[in-house]
Amino acid sequence: MSVSTSTPRDGVAVVTVDHPPVNALPARAWYDLAEALTAAGRDPAHRAVVLTGTGRGFNAGVDIKELQRTPGHGALIGANRGCAAAFAAVYECEVPVIAAVHGHCLGGGIGLVGNADAVVATEDATFGLPELDRGALGAATHLSRMLPPQLVRPLYYTGRTVTARELHHHGAVWALARSRTALLEVALELADRIAAKDGLLLRLAKEALNGIDPVDVRRSYRYEQGFTFEANLAGVSDRHRDAFLDARPDEGSRP
Known part of the structure; x- marks a missing residue:
């Protein structure tokens, strides 16, 4: 897994997450992402960030495999705190953040895009919170934004996904x-328009x-x-996470 930062345009940082196969992140990776975003926004050379x-x-x-193979509640606490830090x-990034979304954006992905200043997406992108099917709750805060x-x-109740086009219809x-291929260019076009503004004023605008x-x-x-913690203590969550891994052993997600 890697979280990398590049600067393809003047004033614009791109933070990229790469954790095959589906970008379901272990606890440590959520903290790494939080640190990369904070650093990108703090750099005075940056006036916009693309995620x-x-x-x-x-x-x-979240990487459900990590939750299920780790005894006790340490992995769950780590995942929840890591997600909270990344969201x-x-x-709180000092400059505007644009989320550039392709494919699936599920669970914790909603926490990221729901807190972003803007979202661009491929037409085939899908968004959803399958939390109840994973024995968890969370990120309704962000979907509500x-x-x-x-x-x-x-x-939220059904776990149904929505398309990028549906979200575009709702603004x-x-x-x-x-x-x-075109996604990053679309994101960078918006980032360039933002980065053309005064850096101090952008930071003040974000805070305001x-x-x-x-x-x-x-x-x-x-x-x-x-x-989510209550569901775990009640013994409900393990049953749903195990069923999910039995059905789709190569994947894992929940925030």
Whole structure:
């Protein structure tokens, strides 16, 4: 697994996650991502950050295999704290963050894009929270930043995914890319427009916009996490995670 940072354009950093096969991240990787995003935003040379992933999809949430092979609750605590750190790093990055999404964006992926300043996506990208099927709860905080409540709730209860085109219709996706090849260019076009502004004013604008948000995303997500711990203590979560791994042993996701 690697989290890398590049600077393909003046003033623009690109943070890329590469963890085959599906970008389902172990706890340590969530912290690595948080550190990379924080560092990119702190660098005075950067005025915008693009967050993207390689391989089959943008992000598939948490590595369930790590949760199931680790005795006790240490892995779960690590994953939950790591996710919280990465989600917060997107939200609190000193400059605007653009999420460039292809393929799947599930579980923890929603936590990342829901806290981003803008989302661009390929037309075939899909977004969803399969949390109940994984014995967990979480990231409704972030999906609620993208869609109205009467869409968020049935999506959350059913685990149904939505397409990038549907999110674009609701205003949650800034622009659609026709292909994965074109995705980064679409993201960089928006990043360039943002990076053309004064760096100090952009940082002030980001802080101001966060300050007027009606929901404290850190506190809201932490509240959700409490119910994930309750489900684990009740013995429900292991049963659902084991069933998921039995059905799809090469993958794993939940935030």
